[in-house]
Amino acid sequence: MSVYLFLLLEFFGTGLFAVGGGLATIPFLQSIGRRRGWYTAKKLADMIAAAQCVPGPLGTNLAAYTGLTVAGLFGAVLSVVSLMAPTVLVDLLVARLMERFKHTTRAERVMRVLRPVSAGLICAAALTLLQISLGSGAALDWHAPLRWFDWRCVALYAALLPFVFWKKTRKLHPLCYIAFGAAAGMLLGV
Amino acid sequence: MKVCNGGVFVKQTSKQKLKLKLLPKLFLSFCKVGLFTFGGGLSMLPMLEREMVARRKWCTKAEILDYYAVGQCTPGIIAVDVSSFIGYRVCGVAGAVAGPFAVMLPGFLLMLLMATVLRGVAEIQLVQSAFVGIRVAVCALITASVVHIVRESVGRWWQIVLLVSSFALVAILGINPAWVVVGAGVLGLFGSFRSAPKDGAQP
Structure with a gap:
């Protein structure tokens, strides 16, 4: 209750x-x-x-x-x-x-x-x-913050960023990005 | 906030009883808007225009933009604000309640469906991998929205100070955002933040 x-x-x-x-x-x-x-x-x-x-x-x-x-x-x-x-x-x-x-x-x-x-x-x-x-899911370790990042995710994020800002692609349906993210995630096997 | 003159909010008269007949149509229209918009808020605008202005002729585009402006000044998420203002315009109080309900209903039902499906497949490795990718994609989408929001809300240097201090209060000190908003509200009410640059005290 x-x-x-x-x-x-x-x-x-x-x-x-x-x-x-x-x-x-x-x-x-x-x-x-x-x-x-x-x-x-x-x-x-x-x-x-x-x-x-x-x-x-x-x-x-x-x-x-x-x-x-x-x-x-x-x-x-x-x-x-x-x-x-x-x-x-x-x-x-x-x-x-x-x-x-x-x-x-x-x-x-x-x-x-x-x-x-x-x-x-x-x-x-x-x-x-x-x-x-x-991140890799673990708690952030301030002594080695760089090791904490999952580099495949960072790379995917960096690859997607230009597209969400670029005039011609930023109006793309959000589902396009989500579908791409899902496919990339499965391919990279993270 | 700019509001056009000329009866943005039409006074409700005895005609309201007649207008109640429109309630089912209003409900269906908002369900449609809710079903076909992704991301909510501003992305609702083109769909609202098509449905409320072009098809039903219930209001004008200028009025909808006014509702957005006013909605930004009232508490709560913008999609609820705009749909309740349009609902009020069309069917009075009943419409103001029905509008937001209708606009969230399709998403609500699909959300329940999705949650149920996800619960069944959450343990599968491939699904987990897909979700790692989806989270990153959503982050990229949100980054674009956040940049847009920051640009829209900051014009003067004291506004940048406010933004940074509210960020610091929540991200670093872990203060409940509600207190920050209440503090900012009090500051806005009693502080003298004219359009000329002045002291930007912390909230």
């Missing part, structure tokens, strides 16, 4: 504090995993990869998978609903107060601070993801 209550609270908080797209929920999910011990950072990286393979908003997909992992089907429903609840409530309020909201510069001023802060959180989450995805 208490698991459901905690799920509700954690995802309500995530919905309330994550500002931006689905990626903005990742730092919160990492924090939840660390504090509650429901899943490891590596398991979360797998869930993110799986959520990217499925259509729909990344944030709700991730919440569904996380909830399912922690507390089964009901957990999945509960997590997604708790994630969306604060957003929908605030949006209803905003839609009604829109006329007034529009004329205040206060919201804009707050956003000028919140946007870079949220970007910083996303950077931190991305760094953790990089460590997990490019």
